[in-house]
Amino acid sequence: MDTAFTYLKIGSGRSSSLATIETSGLTKRFESLVAVDHLDLAIDREIFGLLGPNGSGKTTTVKMLTTLLIPTEGDATICGYSVTKDPLAVREQISYVPQDMAVDPKLTGRENVIFFAKVYGVPRPREVADEALAMLDLAPRADDLVRTYSGGMRRRLELAQALVHDPAVLFLDEPTIGLDVAGRRRIWEHIIALKDRGMTVFVTTHYMDEADHACDRIGIIDHGRVVATDSPAALKASVCRDIVSIRADGPLPGGLPEGVAFLGRTDGEFRFEADRGDEMGPVLSRAFARAGLAVRAVSVRQPTLDDVFLALVGESDDTEAFDDRRFRRMLRRR
Amino acid sequence: MKRMLYYMERDFRRWLRGRVNVLSTLILPAAWLIFVGLALPIRFTDNYLDFIAPGILVLTMLGASLQGGSLLMFDKVLGYLQKFLALPAPRESILFGKILFITLRGLIQATVILAIAILLGANFLNPALIASIYAVLFIFGILLSSVMATIALKVEDHDSYAAINAMVSMPLFFTSSALMPYDQMPGWLAAIARLNPVSYAIDAIRDLQAGVFPATTLLGLLIGAALVLLVSVMVFRRATV
Structure with a gap:
């Protein structure tokens, strides 16, 4: 992992007085539904895990931070750039890996990464792609069509794509969903290695054990409100001994x-x-x-994070009758 | 604008890998050309093939453009589009890349149809004529693929897109001047046909065949394409997924 990367400069010298991600009163409303309610967070050079039940506002938060959704109220800054006033500058600083496996199955792994490097306007797209692929251990299969990749490999390919422009912040929405145990462990190893290089990683997940193991800090979100933020150990200690x-x-x-x-x-x-x-x-x-x-x-x-989670959020989800039309509307607006 | 070419390059790579697609889009216009162009007993002209060939060329572009929107839908369903929208690259480069690919792919298909038409005996063997036909088809392709890409961005899934596609394609073709001249149409159809953008493209090519420069129809197409592009760019800039 520590080979010298010539073209790919992950986490190369940044300094700023502001935290990498700062949100102040960040709010998103969909008609009567408050998806995210006055979020105040400061995240800097760490792996920050946002945990919450389904529909608690995790993805909406990520979409606002990645400029894909415009907040109803409040603002957030990424590396000092406002997501509402300067979305283009924000997009220069971030990479977003959505929940779905968004890689092109009809292209090879290398073509997928080179394509992203080119679209980002990286000076030496081929070399950068080679290094990103090597970093994620995909070099031996780089010239195979992505259609033949396993779920874990596709995830790693997504990470490789996300690294080509040396982002300061990486947003990962459920990065290990649908992967087998080995695949998950591997993804987390890579994510931790990226943090060690100075990258800020914002991740949403359902898997408490993974968050406990990998995240430096955790925010627990429920009904759009962050009910707790702290290190996993402190959160666990706060619930019970x-x-x-x-x-x-x-x-x-x-x-x-x-x-x-x-x-x-x-x-x-x-x-x-x-x-x-x-x-x-x-x-x-x-x-x-x-x-x-x-x-x-x-x-x-x-106590595990499960205990923390249940103590703070409870098992009260799915109490409302499932409203299909509202659900679809929400999905569309997300 | 280089980025537009990268988006286009990706679609070309994909297209060339799916060999069935390359062929299937050519079947319908070729069938029209052969089974209708050669077989239909028509009285208003003694060379129906010459008459119908411009219509079939435009039909090829129409089919290519209508099908093209589904490429964007595919990216959207795959989650690829969300990534693109979070990229610092100007968002319209996604749109322009798609439009350019769809239009160029349409032109490649039109070339095959043109070759078949010439083989069947249509009078097109004039380099200046062919070049100007390409120009008309190009503008028409941009107009339509821009509309369809924007529709694909807005509608929810493949099914809705396919429904819109089905609803639009045949009526657009049949209410155009593709199959018969205006004076042979019933009055109500002629009225619709004169408004149909498909007729604009077909009439422009027929004028070129006859050696007339189609100033008004060409201007109409250009204005249409410019307006549609403007709206599409605005929609793409504001897109949230």
């Missing part, structure tokens, strides 16, 4: 360590809540042993 479960027979021993709360007991399993479950597990286990109880199993469960 680690749960330590100990299987043992007998009564609860006295003298529990500091910072541990007893939650309850079911069928010979004691459950405790602690800040650092991984450290508290052995401590508790020793306390049990000192009291003469035979500990049969110790397990620690850390």
Whole structure:
């Protein structure tokens, strides 16, 4: 990954006092529906994951930031350029990879990338395309028709296309949807490598485990409002502490360590809540042993982003009757 | 404007890879030329092939242009168009690239039809005449493909586009001066035919055949094409997907 790229200069020296992406009161209304409600975000040289249930406003947000939709209210700046006042300058700075696999199946991988390099007006389109393809490990299959590519390869080809003009910001809408496990891991490895080169990555996803693993910060959006933004670890800590479960027979021993709360007991399993479950597990286990109880199993469960998500958003989606006409209208307007 | 050529190059590569398409679009106009041009018993002229050939050439362009909008629809359904719209390249370069491809493809198809017509005995073997016919077809192609690309940008899916296409294509052809001169038409049809842009293109080619410079029809086509292009550019600049 660290070979010297001569023509493709990802993340080459940028500096600005403003955060790369800043939104202030960004709002989009479709008639009575408020799709995005006064969004205030500042994102800079990190992988920012926007999570939310279906219809929560993720894609609408991305479309406004990529100048494909005009906000009803508020504004956003990308590298200091306003999406409403200076959309052309914004488009110079970004790449947008939509949810659908938008590559041309009738062209080869190389032709697809060269085409984008040319349309972006990159000085040496062929060389840049070669390097982008090499970077995404597509060089061996570059001259095959995209029709024969797997889903993961198509995604990587999209990333290669998106990199040709050295964007400061990469917008990825559900980048791993429909991919197998290996394909997903690979895409994330590439995305993380891009961030390490100084790129800002804005990604929407449904996959909590992936967001937890890859994103530096996460915003959770529900009904167009961002209900929380923080690092995955901080978000998880805000919801609940680690749960330590100990299987043992007998009564609860006295003298529990500091910072541990007893939650309850079911069928010979004691459950405790602690800040650092991984450290508290052995401590508790020793306390049990000192009291003469035979500990049969110790397990620690850390809260996942799923827990955070359910705590903040709930499982309340799909309560309204499905209105087909409204849905279609929304799709059209997105 | 270089970008327009890149968009066009892409469509040409795609077109040449789908061999069936290359052939299929030629069948209909060739069939018209042979089965109607040679076989229809007509009294108002003794060389119906010469009369109908301009109509069939324009029909070829008409078919190519109407079909061309679906290329943009394809990009839209694929999600490709969204990417294009988020590119810094001026958006009209997408439109111009498509129009240019559709029109040039139409001209290539028209060339084949022209060759068939000449083989069948139509009197077209005059370089100046052929060059001016190409010019007329080019303007006509731009006019129509610009309309169809803009329609494709606005309608929802392939089905709606195909419906509009079907609704437009045959009526446009039959209400034009392709099959008979105005004086042979019923009055109501002649009135419609004189307004039909397809007739403009056909009449211009017939005038050229007769050695007359078709100033008014050509001007009409040019003004039409300019207006339509202007509207299309505005629609594309404001497009949100």
